[in-house]
Amino acid sequence: MILRIFAVVLLGAFSTFLDCNRVQAQVRGVYPVGMNATNSGVTPEAGLTYSNLFVFFSRDEEKDAGGNVVATGQNSILMDLNTFVWVSKKEIGPLGGAIFSASATLPFANNSLTSDINGSISGGGGFADSYYQPLILSWRKHRADFKVIYGFLAPTGRFSAGTNTNVGSGYWTSVAAGGQTIYLTEDRSTALSAFEMYEFHGTQEGTSVHPGQTLNLDYSLAHTFRLQEKLRLQLAVAGYGQWQTTDKNGPAITSQQAALRYKVNALGPAANVILPDRKVSVGLKYFREFSCESTYQGYTLQISGAITF
Incomplete structure (x- = not known):
């Protein structure tokens, strides 16, 4: 079984390439897009699962609302997410045999932002949200796995309004999410997956800025090869999208800034190696972003590993 874990940390939702003294614009949601692109509906087996996910984001172009490049530089984010998932052994009969589980993710992050014009602008590291x-x-089910999720992001990362070494967002976020994996073949070797998550952002402490809400979509088409009796290789074409769905607002946000809404698209390859008898999996994903608007554009690399005890 592929072990897929869901986690969220801050992705620098308030930053800019051009001028760190101007009112900073919202350029991303808080979800690390793409991390649930494969096996989106799959839940680990009963017991305790530990997952580690390393994520590297690199973005070197800032796009305006029309998708045009307005600035260049380097925005890089390194994250290490430690997730613990507990899955119940019992099914809930009145809910159609649903399986209950819960999880906690403890992330560490390091980020830096530089401009071709102004040089180094900001950077910070440490325990994140x-x-x-x-x-x-x-x-x-035999031909499908699916799940529904309620979660929340706690602002445990360092945040102080007006500083440039923040690691956290400074606001609470509630999320509603769902994942589906549909098996296109009887032996479940070919699968179509989708993961949807909606972010309900709170008000940022110290600025009174309320970020716009965000819709995320991860997806993939994957095929699993049986290399040996106890070894599986899954290869996939995967992608993600992220859209701001409401205007941001706050005392220092102009009407023009409020109306800007980011849009993100990406595609790339993914691979998972599974040792089912040992309940271990490792994975790799690479995404190249395209046709982005009102945000940065670049690429994403994700390396994951999970084990069920």
């Missing part, structure tokens, strides 16, 4: 999923309900 932690993410909790107190309610996950999953269903396992």
Whole structure:
């Protein structure tokens, strides 16, 4: 079984290439897009699962609302996410045999922002915003796995309004999410997956800025090869999208800034190696972004590993 874990940390939602003294614009949501692109509906087996996910984001172009390049530089983010998931052994009969689980994610992050014009602008590192999923309900069927999720992001990372070494967001975020994996073949070797998550952002402490809400979509088409009796290789074409759905607002936000809404698209390859008898998996994803608007554009690399005890 592929072990897929969901986690969220801050991705520098308030930063800019051009001028660190102007009112900073919202350029991303808080979800690390793409991390649930494969096996989106799959839940780990009963017991405790530990997952480690290393994420590297690199973005070197700032796009305006029309998708035109307005600045260049380097925005890089390194994250290490430690996730613990507990899955119940019992099914909930009244809910159609649903399986209950819960999780906690403790992330560490390091980010830096430089401009071709102004040089180094900001950077920070340390413990970031932690993410909790107190309610996950999953269903396992012969030709499909799917789940629904309620979670929240706690502003545990360092944040101080007006400084340039922040690691956290400075606001709470609640999320509603769902994942589906549909098996296109009887042996479940070919699968179509999708993961949807909606972010409900709170008001940022110290600025009174309320970020716009965000819709995220991860997806993939994957095929699993049986290399040996106890070894599987899954290869996939994967992608993600992220869209701001409401205007941001705050005392220092102009009407023009409020109306800007970011849009993100990406595609790339993914691979997972699975040792089912040992309940271990490792994975790799690479995404190249394209046709982005009102945000930075670049690429994403994700390396994951998970084990169920």
